[in-house]
Amino acid sequence: MTLPTKSAMNPEEFRLIQEFVNERFGLVLDENKAGSLAIKLAPRLDDLHLGTIADYYYHLKFSPDNRTEHLNFISLLTNNETYFFREDAQLKVFSDSILSFLKENRMRQKDRRIRIVSAGCSSGEEAYTLAMLLLESGQFVWEWDVQIVGIDIDPAVIAKAEAGLYGGRALSVTPPQLLERYFRKEGDCYRVKEVLQRITSFRQGNLLEFGDHFAEDSLDIIFCRNVIIYFNDSTVQKTVEGFARALRPDGYLFLGHSESLARITKIYEPLRFPGAVIYKMRDR
Ligand SMILES: C[S@@+](CC[C@H](N)C(=O)[O-])C[C@H]1O[C@@H](n2cnc3c(N)ncnc32)[C@H](O)[C@@H]1O
Numbered sequence: 317m318t319l320p321t322k323s324a325m326n327p328e329e330f331r332l333i334q335e336f337v338n339e340r341f342g343l344v345l346d347e348n349k350a351g352s353l354a355i356k357l358a359p360r361l362d363d364l365h366l367g368t369i370a371d372y373y374y375h376l377k378f379s380p381d382n383r384t385e386h387l388n389f390i391s392l393l394t395n396n397e398t399y400f401f402r403e404d405a406q407l408k409v410f411s412d413s414i415l416s417f418l419k420e421n422r423m424r425q426k427d428r429r430i431r432i433v434s435a436g437c438s439s440g441e442e443a444y445t446l447a448m449l450l451l452e453s454g455q456f457v458w459e460w461d462v463q464i465v466g467i468d469i470d471p472a473v474i475a476k477a478e479a480g481l482y483g484g485r486a487l488s489v490t491p492p493q494l495l496e497r498y499f500r501k502e503g504d505c506y507r508v509k510e511v512l513q514r515i516t517s518f519r520q521g522n523l524l525e526f527g528d529h530f531a532e533d534s535l536d537i538i539f540c541r542n543v544i545i546y547f548n549d550s551t552v553q554k555t556v557e558g559f560a561r562a563l564r565p566d567g568y569l570f571l572g573h574s575e576s577l578a579r580i581t582k583i584y585e586p587l588r589f590p591g592a593v594i595y596k597m598r599d600r
Contacts, residue, residue, distance in 0.1 A: 327352040329369040334384045336377060341390060341469060342524050343553035356392045381553030385453065387471045394470045398438040400445050400490045403541065406570055411449045413589065414568055418536055419455050421566050430462045431535045435523055436543030440477025441486055447512045448498050466518040467529060477518040480508035526558035531596030541572035553580050560597055569595040
């Protein structure tokens with residue numbers, strides 16, 4: 317007979333944790349993850365001197381000093397898979413079309429500020445990719461104030477993004493000339509150069525509270541790729557409505573290639589490009 321371990325999770329405990337995760341972080345926890353989650357939670361229970369997963373749930377939900385634990389917990393749940401120059405077709409649309417549209421609009425408005433957000437940026441590869449493409453476009457050199465901000469709920473990946481040190485798979489499809497131009501070799505790894513760091517910053521935050529981080533009508537482009545696949549429909553709707561408030565009226569939203577808003581909301585209009593669909597807000 318195997319004795320239940322302290323962190324084994326019964327169905328009621330799983331339901332409580334599942335509801336909490338969905339309400340606070342928007343993520344959908346699949347039932348077949350119960351076993352692996354129980355194993356990952358064991359060290360957290362030990363650290364906090366808690367006996368059961370139900371105790372852990374009550375700590376997360378009700379303890380007055382639970383913020384640190386929320387951050388520890390979220391690091392156990394997120395899928396942080398990412399790499400530089402992911403999903404080439406969309407990046408081509410960004411470089412070849414959207415940057416020019418934006419530049420024309422901003423020149424007409426005599427406004428030389430461009431703000432781009434990588435929402436669910438993981439360890440920063442997407443934000444630095446956008447920074448490289450922006451610099452390579454050569455379109456925003458004189459007197460432009462350009463900033464790319466990465467935001468992610470998981471503090472561990474934000475620390476990695478800020479360090480800007482990468483190796484192996486993260487750089488596997490990076491064009492060699494850009495690796496040479498924008499990175500400095502450090503041992504077996506590559507560190508992003510100052511020229512990228514100057515226009516890129518990162519912060520920890522929850523996309524469900526997007527308005528706490530970005531003011532209304534302040535952003536030109538939001539990339540939120542490979543993030544909403546982990547959300548249910550009502551959370552996707554809430555998230556993209558938050559994005560719509562933060563985007564300027566002529567702003568653009570890029571989602572992952574398998575992520576669609578067709579069933580979710582009509583506030584965005586899809587624009588079709590070869591190999592990529594991106595979203596623009598309908599007139600408000
Ligand atoms: C699979 S990665 C995608 C990274 C990058 N956007 C890309 O396409 O390569 C998904 C990221 O979304 C983050 N994430 C998930 N839910 C979030 C939320 N509610 N708020 C902020 N970030 C979230 C995760 O921590 C994870 O780093």
